[in-house]
Amino acid sequence: MENIKLLLADDEPVILRGLKKLISWEELGFAIVGEANDGRELRDLIRVHEPQLIISDISMPDGNGIDIIAELNEQGYDAKVIFISAFQEFGYARQALQLGALDYLVKPINKNQLEKVAGKAASIIREESDGERNKEMLSYYEKKNRSATIEQLLNGLLDGDRKTLTELSQMGVLAISRFTTVCVLEIDENINSSQWEERERNLVNFALSNIIREALEQERSTGNGLLVQKEAGFAILIQHEEKEYPLQLANDLHRKINDYLKLSVSCGIGQSMPDIEEAAESYRSALKALNRKYFEGLNQVILYEDQRTRNNPGNTSIAELQADLVKALTARQKELLQPLTRQLLEQIRIQAGDNRNLAVTGVYNSILTINREFEKIWGGMESIRTDQGALLEKLAACPSYADVAHTFEKIVSEMLQHPVSKLSGKERALLSRTKAYIEDHYASNITLESMAALVYMNPYYFSSFFKKHTGQNFKNYVTEVRMRHALKLLLESDLMVYEIADRVGYNHVRHFSDMFKKRFGKVPQEYRQSIRRHQS
Incomplete structure (x- = not known):
């Protein structure tokens, strides 16, 4: 414990010097913080130093002991007071004791008496200080345990456990209201990533919770x-009368966090429910709203909307839009590319139903389809054909659908700049027929010889013709087609690896896995897990 603050007061300087030197105050645990020569100076020093013990003459100019102790009592100040009195003032000192003075000493001061009364004062002050500290600690832990219990019960309620309502009601934290709405707030930056130290994560979460609670x-x-706090975000259960209140609160929180913490945050507002028992449903809808930040953009407040009423698929299918885009590319109709591209991207988003994984896969498949069709006429983009795995990983790593769209638009622009093919009409038709056959029969045992016979060519000449106009040999091309379809099945289905191998023309799953790893750098199951981690 720190030294006890001691204030000495007497109108006789010789008494003051004697009090200071008579005993070793430091050894007893005291620190003298001031000396007063009269009542007015004593009052001023009390205000400045807030001493824990005052040893004062009971009768001084500008204020006697009775006045001083009465003022301390009136102000609720709990400093201990020991009075020094002359023998003839003994009755006066007695009166001071009745008002709460700790003790008194009769002049002349005896060293042993002073040590005894100072030791008594120190024991009482330390005991009271320890008791107050223990009381504060007990109160702190009671509040902390109560807060932890409330959070635990709220977690259960939002997860669908309605039994927690009874305990929450008994704890007096619930209100009677027309509506119950849950909002979920999440930092757009991933504070669980390795670039954030644990201390930084804790500080950010602490600052956020303070702003929200305030x-x-x-x-x-x-x-x-x-x-x-749930997982990486904060859930706020709101009981309210006005239906618009959660949106007002969320916008206010969003502004404060942007202004004070300079953090980009997204907030999903769930459905307003008429009964608190349906809080879990509101929480689930808030998560759905929050998930839309991938499509709506980061650092926004997003209201839940029923997908059945929000999405309007339109009359044009994805396949039709892909075909229209290929036609525009083929005819070099630059003015049609942007509106067709945006229409296709929006249609993919609608079909994905706000599912990030489906949206990424949909865009990826569209790029491959457009490139494959474009390839029949102009030769296609070799970088897409030969590095499909890198393309998918790039799309999956995009933080928002806007970034995916930008990548898609860039690829379409590159296709527009692609050099015109020098194939004759007959050669183009032959190459188109060959590729179409491979696309339809990749699961069968296609060989160079069987394909050459199908188009009435010598195998050697067919091999030379195919490589000249595609830039790769026939066997590698067939393998790439199979790998492309294998990748699609791997990401869009829950088929086992051996089932996928069989569907794309491999009799031995080990051979299929080796070919897949050679093409994409990882065995199928490992690749599937890495892509899903990117998209989660």
């Missing part, structure tokens, strides 16, 4: 708000 406390008259 806002909820300020809004107590408008709605009852409870905060709980």
Whole structure:
């Protein structure tokens, strides 16, 4: 414990010097913080130093002991007071004791008496200080345990455990309201990534929770708000009367976090439910709203909307839009490319139903389809044909659908700049027929000889012709087609690896895995897991 602050007061300087030197105050645990020569100076020093013990003459100019102790009592100040009195003032000192003075000493001061009364004062002050500290600690832990219990119960409620409602009600944290709405707030930057130190993550979460709790406390008259941290975000359960209130609160929180913490955050607002028992449903809809930040853009407040009423697929299918885009590319109709590209991307998004994985896969498949069709006429983009795995990983790593769209638009622009093919009409038709056959029969045992016979060519000449106009040999081309379809099955289905191998023309799963690893750098199952980690 720190030294006890001691203030000495007497109108006789010789008494003051004697008090200071008579005993070793430091050894007893005291630190003398001031000396007063009269009542007025004593009052001033008390205000400045807030001493824990005052040893004062009971009768001084500008204020006697009775006045001083009465003032301390009136102000609720709990400093201990020991008075020094002359023999003839003994009755006066007695009166001071009745008002709360700790003890008194009769002049002349005896060293042993002073040590004894100072030791008594030190024991009482330390005991009271320890008791107060213990009381504060007990209160702190009681509040902390209560907060932890409330958070645990709220977690259960949002996960669908309605039994927690009874305990939450008994704890007095719930209100009676027309609506219950859950909002989920999440930092757009991934604070769980390796670039964030644990201390930084904790500080950010602490700062966020403080801003949210402060806002909820300020809004107590408008709605009852409870905060709980779930996974990487914060869930706020709001009980309110006005249906628009959650949006107002979320916008206010969003602005404060942007302004004070300079953090990009997204907030999903769930459905407003008429009964708190349906809080879990509101929470699930808030998560769905939050997931739309991939499509809507980061650092926004997003309201839940029923997909059945929000999505309007339109009349043009994805396949039709892909075909129209190929036609525009073939005819070099630059003015049609942008509107067709945007229409196709929007259609893919709608069909994906706000599912990030499906949207990425849809865009990836569209790029391959367009390139394959474009390839029949102009030769296609070799970089897409030969590095499909890198393309998918690039799309999956995009932080938003806008970035995916930008990548798609860039590829279409590159296709427009692709050099015109020098194939004759007859050669183009032959090459187109060959590729179409491979596309339809890749699961069969296609060989160079069987394909050459199909187009009435010598195998040697056919091999030379195919490589000249595609830039790769026939066997590698067939393998790439198979790998492309294998990749599609791997990412869009839950088929086992051996089932995928069989569907793309491989009799031995080990051979298929080796070929897949050679093409994409990882065995099928490992590749599937790495892509899903990117997309989660």
